[in-house]
């Protein structure tokens with residue numbers, strides 16, 4: 001089969017012919033991939049910010065495809081349309097798993113990191129960690145729901161009571177969550193790079209009440225930082241009221257600069273959001289069609305995966321990038 005392969009971190013992916021995945025053990029479903037979303041985490045894996053991936057690796061963890069083959073343990077049937085997220089497996093036995101925190105599992109396996117992912121014609125997966133794809137979404141528009149959507153949803157749950165929310169970095173996740181937040185009567189303030197009037201206009205078109213540069217002052221109940229820049233944490237803290245929370249939604253960030261204690265004082269919180277649980281996934285995928293959340297996608301062919309990653313790095317994508325297999 002054709003696949004985009006990472007041989008060494010820091011290098012580009014290479015289009016190759018590789019053997020088909022085989023099923024055994026918990027990898028009990030073979031999926032013919034239709035679409036696979038691109039996520040900033042893919043950039044962190046390719047660039048080497050996230051250490052020790054399986055190598056060679058097929059990245060990609062927002063997979064939508066069709067069941068091609070099943071072992072007896074598989075909970076889907078041939079032909080079903082299913083999605084594969086970042087959490088590809090958890091141990092089920094550690095204290096985190098036993099306390100409904102499988103997102104923190106000590107022995108988790110992640111799709112497109114320790115497990116081969118979806119930038120390929122086929123992938124295998126553990127069916128217990130896959131989801132049915134909600135109806136009403138074309139494959140391309142469903143793909144970004146599987147990471148940008150559901151890990152963003154977990155970040156939103158950390159600030160459930162907040163009304164005025166700042167989004168720092170307006171990419172795939174923010175464009176989905178703005179629609180969810182607006183449907184819940186919340187006000188979204190979109191903070192982008194200075195002068196990025198195109199992204200600011202995009203945020204407003206989705207219902208943001210305000211859009212402007214990351215260094216502008218504001219008075220928010222909470223903030224979610226999607227961009228991988230630690231510099232944003234003090235900026236967001238300064239804009240959050242007493243008792244408010246700043247959620248860091250990315251898996252990797254540059255170092256956080258030192259800041260005066262007074263901007264944390266007043267019971268302000270900083271927290272990170274890590275991965276997802278299956279419960280998050282089911283809850284979000286049930287909610288998405290009811291809002292209804294619509295995703296804006298830019299589709300690239302498999303051999304253009306490096307270009308798509310570069311466009312994401314340069315902030316050239318409005319909404320989400322998706323690879324069509």
Ligand SMILES: [Zn+2]
Nearest residue numbers: 091094097105
């Ligand atoms: Zn575990």
Ligand SMILES: [Zn+2]
Nearest residue numbers: 039041147148
């Ligand atoms: Zn992701």
